[in-house]
Amino acid sequence: MLQLVIRYSLFAAIATIVNLATQRLVLAASGTAGGMSFALAILAGTATGLLTKYILDKRWIFFDTSTGLATHGRKFGLYTVMGIVTTMVFWGTETAFWLAWGTDVAREAGAVIGLTVGYVIKYNLDRRFVFTLRKAEA
Numbered sequence: 001m002l003q004l005v006i007r008y009s010l011f012a013a014i015a016t017i018v019n020l021a022t023q024r025l026v027l028a029a030s031g032t033a034g035g036m037s038f039a040l041a042i043l044a045g046t047a048t049g050l051l052t053k054y055i056l057d058k059r060w061i062f063f064d065t066s067t068g069l070a071t072h073g074r075k076f077g078l079y080t081v082m083g084i085v086t087t088m089v090f091w092g093t094e095t096a097f098w099l100a101w102g103t104d105v106a107r108e109a110g111a112v113i114g115l116t117v118g119y120v121i122k123y124n125l126d127r128r129f130v131f132t133l134r135k136a137e138a
Contacts, residue, residue: 004061011056012119019049019115020108042094046087049115054079061123062131075130082125086118093117 023045030037054076058064066075090111097110 008057008061008119008123011053011061012115014056015049015053016112016115018052019045020111021045022048023111038098042091046090050080050083057126058131062126064131078130079126082122082130083118086122086125089118089121090114 023041026041026044027037030040057079058075064075066072091114093114094107094111097113098107100106
């Protein structure tokens with residue numbers, strides 16, 4: 001169990017770094033942190049973080065060896081749906097920190113807090129609804 005927690009935490013950190021690095025790249029490319037640039041940065045960061053986390057979770061957390069485009073599509077779709085609610089936690093916290101303090105440090109601190117809470121919720125949803133071994137897949 002401890003190894004699972006360590007691995008999941010490490011993968012959450014990796015996905016968080018990918019997410020925030022993507023946000024920084026988008027904000028740097030736009031030259032501003034306001035309005036549409038901020039929204040685009042959050043969306044791009046979320047997309048790259050989500051894909052990174054899915055790949056790591058599938059293989060190293062849930063040990064899912066299923067293959068095939070249809071199976072991956074279904075699982076990634078469910079994984080994404082489970083992430084919608086937890087993403088709202090992340091976006092809400094990040095945005096609240098940005099609006100309250102207006103700095104990149106505050107925005108990123110809010111993102112880390114929001115992502116941490118979201119990942120705990122997401123693990124439980126993924127374990128129950130996404131990475132389940134069905135008899136047809138066995």
